[in-house]
Amino acid sequence: MEEMLLARTEARLDVAAAVREHAPYVLRSLRHLGVRTADLEDVAQEVFVVLHRRRADWAEARGSVRAWLYGICVRKAQHHRRTLARRPELAVEVERGASDATEARLDARLLAGWVLDQLDDDKRAVFVLFEIEGLRMKEVVEILGCPLKTGYSRLEAARRTVAAAHATARARGWL
Amino acid sequence: MTDDPKRWAEDAPNDDLAALMRGMEADLPTEAEVSSLVDAVERAVVAGGGGGGTGGAPAGGLARGALVGAGLGAAGIAGLAAWLLLAPPHEPPSAPPSTAPTAPTEAPPAPPTRAAPMEAAPMEAAPMEAAPTEEGPREPADPPARAAPAPSPNERAPAQAARRARRSSPSIEEPPDELSLLSAARAALDGDPGRALSLAADHARFHPRGALTEEREVIAIDALAALGRTQAARARADAFARRWPRSAHRAHLRTLLER
Numbered sequence: 001m002e003e004m005l006l007a008r009t010e011a012r013l014d015v016a017a018a019v020r021e022h023a024p025y026v027l028r029s030l031r032h033l034g035v036r037t038a039d040l041e042d043v044a045q046e047v048f049v050v051l052h053r054r055r056a057d058w059a060e061a062r063g064s065v066r067a068w069l070y071g072i073c074v075r076k077a078q079h080h081r082r083t084l085a086r087r088p089e090l091a092v093e094v095e096r097g098a099s100d101a102t103e104a105r106l107d108a109r110l111l112a113g114w115v116l117d118q119l120d121d122d123k124r125a126v127f128v129l130f131e132i133e134g135l136r137m138k139e140v141v142e143i144l145g146c147p148l149k150t151g152y153s154r155l156e157a158a159r160r161t162v163a164a165a166h167a168t169a170r171a172r173g174w175l
Numbered sequence: 176m177t178d179d180p181k182r183w184a185e186d187a188p189n190d191d192l193a194a195l196m197r198g199m200e201a202d203l204p205t206e207a208e209v210s211s212l213v214d215a216v217e218r219a220v221v222a223g224g225g226g227g228g229t230g231g232a233p234a235g236g237l238a239r240g241a242l243v244g245a246g247l248g249a250a251g252i253a254g255l256a257a258w259l260l261l262a263p264p265h266e267p268p269s270a271p272p273s274t275a276p277t278a279p280t281e282a283p284p285a286p287p288t289r290a291a292p293m294e295a296a297p298m299e300a301a302p303m304e305a306a307p308t309e310e311g312p313r314e315p316a317d318p319p320a321r322a323a324p325a326p327s328p329n330e331r332a333p334a335q336a337a338r339r340a341r342r343s344s345p346s347i348e349e350p351p352d353e354l355s356l357l358s359a360a361r362a363a364l365d366g367d368p369g370r371a372l373s374l375a376a377d378h379a380r381f382h383p384r385g386a387l388t389e390e391r392e393v394i395a396i397d398a399l400a401a402l403g404r405t406q407a408a409r410a411r412a413d414a415f416a417r418r419w420p421r422s423a424h425r426a427h428l429r430t431l432l433e434r
Contacts, residue, residue: 015213015216015217015220016213016217016386019209019212019213019216019217020209020213023204023208023209023212023213024203024204024209025203027203027204027208027209027212028199028202028203028204031202032199032202041208041211041212041215042215044212045212045215045216045219048212048216048219048220049216049219049220052216052220108198108202109198109202111195112195112198112199112202115195130179130182131182131183131184131196131199132184132196132199132200134182134184134200136179137178137179152178155180159183162192162195163188163192166191166192166195170191175191
């Protein structure tokens with residue numbers, strides 16, 4: 001009987017190890033890809049359940065687990081954003097936070113969220129993976145399934161938007 | 176690939192943007208957030224198993240690796256539940272396990288959905304004898320065994336180790352491992368539920384985020400019921416149901432507390 005208990009313990013430790021290894025950048029990228037704080041753990045959990053379910057796929061795939069997980073994160077986050085769009089009461093969190101902060105400085109995380117929210121999904125994914133997660137553009141476009149050229153032009157456009165949003169934030173006294 | 180522009184984190188157009196990018200890059204989850212996520216995923220993936228069958232069920236992958244590898248499969252989970260359910264303390268200790276009335280196969284197959292909302296915090300603070308105050312850092316998932324005292328084959332060893340560790344600083348003494356503690360606790364249920372309860376409390380103390388927390392709680396509830404502390408048992412069973420709404424052990428707990 002103890003063998004069963006042990007086997008189950010090991011299965012759990014396996015899962016725990018995988019989550020511990022990948023959780024830092026999974027949670028970070030989900031947040032920057034637009035998942036709201038309140039839903040972050042739920043969405044991250046979905047990501048890891050997918051990892052668990054399809055571990056045979058990535059074990060044989062050429063790419064790294066990390067690249068593969070980013071792909072899941074992007075899809076889950078975009079799905080989450082579409083859900084938010086249908087439930088506008090959830091989408092205003094950052095804007096409300098921002099307007100509450102007209103006198104005080106904006107919390108760095110809130111500011112980052114507001115700036116990134118000015119990007120559409122495609123540009124946001126490129127910006128997050130390239131600029132924050134530090135992937136090469138070649139990896140980014142593989143994950144996103146778009147041509148390299150498109151990746152570069154999205155990055156350019158995203159950078160312009162982010163710089164403009166940041167300038168706006170400064171003009172409003174948020175930083 | 177060397178056509179990539181320099182990242183803003185390395186070469187931003189201005190200091191503000193550099194600071195913004197550094198802040199985003201440094202926005203990593205806390206240890207508590209990671210642990211909470213570990214719990215949630217475990218519940219969804221491992222504890223959610225048992226029914227088996229459906230191709231994409233989360234119980235498939237990791238659990239399959241460990242359990243089928245050992246020739247157990249879904250029956251292994253059910254068997255484990257059975258092991259915990261067998262010979263409840265109300266039965267005479269001599270009752271052969273095969274006569275236990277519980278049918279592990281009744282455990283409802285957990286659908287592959289997400290686990291319940293997080294309730295880790297209240298759970299860890301659950302009513303517990305020798306209330307485990309969090310001194311010392313959380314154990315690593317796989318504690319090294321080097322500093323452990325010479326192991327005794329005797330089944331009281333974990334309890335002794337636990338007592339030793341309680342007296343001295345746990346950061347110096349190696350905590351007894353989860354399996355030993357709970358095996359001893361389970362063995363004690365039959366004749367000495369008080370000791371079972373105390374060993375379960377030791378488990379909570381040494382392994383506050385252990386892999387066998389669910390099993391620990393079942394044993395503790397069994398022990399409380401055996402001691403006639405029905406109210407405490409019920410409260411803890413309620414907390415259990417909130418934390419593991421799809422647990423295969425819930426049927427057993429319901430039966431236990433109906434008496």
